[in-house]
Amino acid sequence: MININYNRLFNLRLAHTYYKNERGGGLKLKPTRDTLRILRGGKMLFKTIPFGVTILYRAVEGEVTPLVTLPDDLTLTFSLEAENKAEFLNITDLDETPARTYSASDILYFTNDPAPASASTDPEHPEEISHQLLDGIKNSLFTYEFSLGSAPEEVLIRVRNAAGTPVSFGKKVDGDPLPTTLTLSKKDDGSYDRQIDLRNKPTGRYTVTIRNTADDTTLREERFYVHDKLASRDILGIVDITYDSGTELLYDDTEEYELRFSRKETIWKYFIVNKNKKVRFSTENLSINDLGSPDYSSINFTREGPEPHPAVQINGLETVIFKSDDPIPFYEIPKTSIQLEKDPGDIVLIDNLPNPSHRGVVKKQGGILESEIYVFI
Incomplete structure (x- = not known):
């Protein structure tokens, strides 16, 4: 009887x-067709595990030596998809930096650091892979169109690969490669465009840079992932797991990786609407008292404007507005014990004010995210 032995690659x-417990989210990882081809050729298996995936390789019976040895320089690519993309975007902070914020056309890009110092074989302390924001996915042959506010007559354009090396824009009619720097002239409508042919280049990240003709100022820069099969799909992101021949980590101990997402946090803004005339504002006042609850700290709420608000009425009714002094993180467990009280008498009108809907619209005011909650009393 022949025993078939598989070991985990990562x-x-x-x-x-x-x-x-930080587990959940309805996210799925799927290998690309090229990656599936690599896995089949290398006698490897792709399997789902709780809240993730694993790659296994077939080994010589009773050993860790692979039955088929793949090159040490290896990249395995996976698409990242969300079962409910709108909900995921609502609850997740995807900004790369304060200056580089997420927009609907962006693609999340994850890749490991192939250096041995970053690798982890400890399941309790995996190598955390944070995302970069790319400006989209392109086919290997595409036309890059853009406009500039200053609209100079001519600009320089370059394309660089993930290593930062300039690449050719394609080939001339005679088959020779085009230069790695081209000059573009402004069109009659004030825009610019250039066909970029990367069909003889590897899939992966590329950066398009626009510079002035003096070549001392960057006027525009965008980062794309080039992949013909993924360009037409509505995916959330791309994950590259890379092995470098210099590290000799391929077929070593099982590596542990984790894609980590952070929840959004917003200012909670309550609109208390005096629908049933429960408050006489001439003699009574409203306040919000947060008693604190498990998994949350207590937050102070401050009234915005007079009571009732002179400029805001909901359905023509008197309205009082309260805002949290600090942002409150989204969490699947609701925040409880936020009380609406009436003075004098410390009368509790509502024991547990509602949390904002995590499927609702989040507004940005002065660069700060706000969630609006409407409460009719």
Whole structure:
């Protein structure tokens, strides 16, 4: 009887701080067709595990030596998809930096650091992979169109690969490569465009840079992932797990990776609407008192404007507005014990004010995210 022995190459798990125990989110990782081809050729298997995936390789019976040895320089690519993309975007902070914020056309990009110092074989302390924001996915042959506010007559354009090396824009009619720097002239409508042919280049990240003709100022820069099969799909992101021949980590101990997502936090803004005339504002006042609850700290709420608000009425009714002094993180476990009280008498009108809907619209006011909650009393 022949025993078939498989060893784990790596585990790749998903974590999200919105969920209890940080597990959940309805995210799926799928290998690309090229990656499936590599796995089949290398006698490898792709399997789902709780909150992630694993890659296994077939080994010589009773050993860890692979039955088929793949090159040490290896990249395995996976698409990242969300079962409910709108809900995921509502609860997740996807900004790369304060200056580089997420927009609907962006793609999340994850890649490990192939250096041995970053690798982890400890499931309790995996290598955390944070995301970069790319400006989209392109086919290997595409036309890059853009406009500039200053609209100079001519600009320089370059394309660089993930290593930062300039690449050719394609080939001339005679088959020779085009230069790595081209000059573009402004069109009659004030825009610019250039066909970029990367069909003889590897899939992966590329950066398009626009410079002035003096070549001392960057006027525009965008980062794309080039992949013909993924360009037409509505995916959330791309994950590259890379091995470098210099590290000799391929077929070593099982590596542990984790894609970590952080929950959004917003200012909670309550609109208390005096629908049933429970408050006489001539003699009574409203306040919000947060008693604190498990998994949350107590937050102070401050009234915005007079009581009732002179400029805001909901359905023509008197309205009082309260805002949290600090942002409150989204969490799948509701925040309880936020009380609406009436003075004098410290009368509790509502024991547990509602939390904002995590499927609702989040507004940005002065660069700060706000969630609006409407309460009729």
